[in-house]
Amino acid sequence: MSKLLIKAVDGIGHIANITPESAGWTYVGFDLHRLEAGQSLCGKTEDKEVCLVFVTGKGNVTANGEDLGLLGKRMSPFDGKPWSVYLPEGSDWSISAETGVELAVCSAPSLNGGLPVRVISPDDLGQETRGKGTNTRYVTNILPENEPADSLLVVEVITPGGHTSSYPPHKHDQDNLPAESYLEETYYHRFNPPQGFGFQRVYTDDRSLDEAMAIEDGDVVMVPKGYHPCAACHGYDLYYLNVMAGPKRTWKFHNAAEHEWLTKL
Template sequence: MSKLLVKPSGETGKVISVTPESAGWTYVGFDVHKLAAGQSVAAQTGKREICLVFVSGKGKVSAGGVDLGELGGRTSPFDGAPYAVYVPGNGDWQVEATTPLELAVCSAPAVSEGKAVRVITPDEMGQETRGKGTNVRHVTNILPETDPTADSLLVVEVITPGGHTSSYPPHKHDADNLPHESLLEETYYHRLNPAQGYGFQRVYTDDRSLDETMLIEDGVTTLVPKGYHPCAAIHGYDLYYLNVMAGPKRIWKFHNQKEHEWLLGA
């Protein structure tokens, strides 16, 4: 199995765990918790900032000593935009599931002090459609670079219809070379509809010193430490992914692979 592919460890509890140490990088952390109604999860943020994303289901949330009430509500990640909660460094959070709950915990280094807890509602999230033809995909910006809430985190959801490509034409963001390109680590948390479907993701560099092609099944996470990272959803199965990015600067500036850049004008 590819070292860039993280499969769920079970059906309940913390089913995905990616830390900077386990990934062999510096910035991005990512967990997924699957809870039954009445179960809860809590943590201190320490030197990291957190974005909680309600992938599906509902839960009662408190953060920074404040009761935020019951949040969430969509029945699946293919059912509209999510609720999310930003929790700054040196804080705490707790979520108690009120229905079966799938909760993603996105993290990156906290830099500044004085940030506030913030609930991000579906109505506040910008949505857009990118691409043409079989490269069309639908994007929900949960915590984009234009939102000053976070220090490091960039969080986005994408739905790619069956038979379409995504993160394509191939692009990369692995060089700290602004204004041309930013250095951002990235995770992809994949879900499929219907769940028995599959897709593919390739992660590779120009010199092919890294070149991995992975089978994407429901519930897996892929790591993108560097290189290009396109996805493909097979016919009949829509592909959802939740992206978490972070690096030394909170800017998403990517470089398209020259061989395939002509597709942008096709």
């Protein structure tokens, strides 16, 4: 099995834990927690900034002693836009689940600090359609570069069954602005219906890295470098939550030269 693929785990608890140390990189951290109704979870951001994303479910959230109220609404990641919370470095947070909750904890180094805690409601989120034909997918920008943060970029994407995504193949592994930015990235995958599957390939031009992975509901893929397209099989819509971070907070990507012609279709 590919070292870039973290397979899904059933049950309740701390389901996924990716740190810069475990991933062998510098910036991105990703954790996934599943709570039953009535369970609680707490954490500290320490020297990182964090974006809590309600993938599913509802819970009462506090941050630095402030009651942020009951957040979350959707019971499926395929049903509308998410609720999220931005937390700067040095923050304490907790959640008490009112329903079953799947909570993503997205983290990256805090570079400047000083930003306030803020709730990001579905009404705050921009959406866009990318691609054409069977390359069409639907993007929800949770923490885009035009919203305040130090390092984090967070986005959700829905890819209909039979469609490709993160395609034409693109990469962002060079700190070479304005042409390209260096961003590490994680993909958290869900399928509807959940028995579905798809494929993701992570590869470099020289093929020194070339991993093709079957992805299933709940899998996480790490992208340290290279191109990283994915495809949803017919009949099964694909959701993924992307977390990106790097030395400069901007998304500038480079398309694979041999596939650039696809952008002209």
